[in-house]
Amino acid sequence: MNPFRYGCTVNGDFFCPRPVLERELASRIESGQNVVMQGDRRTGKTSLVIETVRHMKNIALFHADFLCVRDQADVCRRLVAAIARLEDSESWATKTLRMLAHLRPTVSIDPSSGSPTVTVDARVAAEPTTLDSVLDVLLEQTKRRKICVLLDEFQDILDIDDGERTLAVLRSRIQLDANTPYIFLGSVRNKMAEIFFKYSSPFYHSAASFKVGNIDADDFFEFIKRRFATGGRILPRLVFDAIAHTAHETPGFVQELCDALWQMSDNGTTLEESDIKKALAIIFAREHDHFTFAIKQLTALQTRVLRTIAERGGKEIFSSAFLAEAQIFNAASVKKAVEKLEREDIIYNYDGEYRFVSPFFGEWLLRR
Ligand SMILES: Nc1ncnc2c1ncn2[C@@H]1O[C@H](COP(=O)(O)OP(=O)(O)OP(=O)(O)O)[C@@H](O)[C@H]1O
Ligand SMILES: [Mg+2]
Structure with a gap:
């Protein structure tokens, strides 16, 4: 059997122990502290949380993922699905449906996993008060037993139309839940920084910072x-x-x-x-x-910028040497190009240096 796994979370034998991080995280969870966890893509953030909680006694994991979330209704539906996953006993459907009865939930089959999942009707999910109701249900659960709440790819909530308001509602509920550890996990640094370190944000200073680097x-x-x-x-x-x-x-x-x-x-x-x-x-x-x-999504100029980053690295991209190599006449065009490449999730900014999200993409470009 192939002993390697990628592109999914890993646990058990597939998980390389990270004792220092696991201990630190466990102690924060134990004391009910909120944590904002940041790390680049594919560094093992989600697996670390899942594996740490799995090794702890008497604590359940609530895991909602907001990757590419579309709107507030979608936020509600992902929270509802995660609430349903909290119940692993056979009577989970009955229990969950009772808890969420006022939202008229339905059980359906998740097309990607083939397992049953609970959803709420799109119209109900879109009602402004639904987010509050869903969070109330979560709050009832965290009062009843010890739960670690993991809100994964949290930064994507900022991108929805009502992002700021949604965050404010979340923040006000989480504040009422002082003993529960909330883990806000994100891979897009600048957006996470905007949520947790910008003075005017409702989440300003609300969680301790926790960095996950490479193993x-x-x-x-x-x-x-x-x-x-x-x-x-x-x-x-x-x-x-x-x-x-x-x-x-x-x-x-x-x-x-x-x-x-x-x-x-x-x-x-x-x-x-x-x-x-x-x-x-x-x-x-x-x-x-x-x-x-x-590559087909890019203009010729954007492709030249990308190729030049692959060739000479992503530092000093506004220098005259970079411009000459990319055959571009002004720095403003390079700036616009890297903005587009960042939006497309092809490169990201690491302390002022532009790096490929996938190292293999850079290698591939070089060999073409
Ligand atoms: N502790 C670990 N031991 C071995 N491999 C790991 C470990 N953590 C992560 N990986 C590798 O990284 C991949 C991604 O792990 P995971 O989804 O936990 O990372 P992530 O940082 O949450 O990624 P993403 O940015 O996509 O959300 C896994 O499929 C595995 O290949
Ligand atoms: Mg992840």
């Missing part, structure tokens, strides 16, 4: 080496370092590359640095449509 290199090497060993592959440290470098040290991309290395190697082989190139070819083939589609 310690020695720990991750031991973990990945053991995963390869389950299928008789030997991973020398130098090859691991090259894998990590190619994948920008990001756990999710390291696992994706290892998955491809697994596919192209046989039981009993010792992996070599030259195998990484072959593994990348597998990833490029898989991602071809996706990468090509992304």
Whole structure:
């Protein structure tokens, strides 16, 4: 069996322990502290919370994900679905439906997972008072038992039409729930900063900051080496370092590359640095449509900016050397181009340096 997983949360054997972070997070959850957790994409934020809570006694996890949430009604529906998931006993449907009776909920089958889920009618969800009612139900639950509330990809709420108001309603309810730990998790730094660190925001200073970076290199090497060993592959440290470098040290991309290395190697082989190139070819083939589609959304100028970042890195993108290489005459055009590339989630700004969200996309561009 392939021992690598990417693009989903990981737990159990697929999760490389992060004892320092797990301990710190557990102690905050234990004391009912609210936490704003930030980290770049695919660093393992969601898995860390799930795995930490799983190891704690007598605490349930409420997990609502707001990735690409459309409007306030959608916020309500995601909260309702998460409330329903809190009940894992057989009578969950009956219990949940009773709790939410005033919202006239219905049980349906989630097309992506095939499992039953509870939804509320779009009209009901869109009523202005529904958000308050849904949060009241959550509050009743957190009074009854210990729950850790995880609000994932929280920054996307800011993007909906009524974002500011929705945040204000959420904030006012959360304030009433002092003993429950709320974890606000986000991967888009500047937007999370706007919610939690901007003076005029309702969430200003409402949660302790918690950073999730990449996994310690020695720990991750031991973990990945053991995963390869389950299928008789030997991973020398130098090859691991090259894998990590190619994948920008990001756990999710390291696992994706290892998955491809697994596919192209046989039981009993010792992996070599030259195998990484072959593994990348597998990833490029898989991602071809996706990468090509992304490029087609861009103008020629935006593509030149992107390619130049791939070639010379994303620091000093307004320098004359960068402009010359990208064949662009003014810095304002570069600024507009990077704004578009950020909106498309192709690059992000890391302390003033522009980086590819997917390290493989940059490699792919270079080889074209
Ligand atoms: N502790 C870990 N051990 C091993 N792999 C991990 C670990 N944490 C994350 N990963 C890898 O990263 C991938 C993404 O994990 P996860 O969804 O938890 O990250 P995330 O930071 O929440 O990502 P996103 O930005 O997409 O929300 C996993 O599929 C796995 O490949
Ligand atoms: Mg996540």
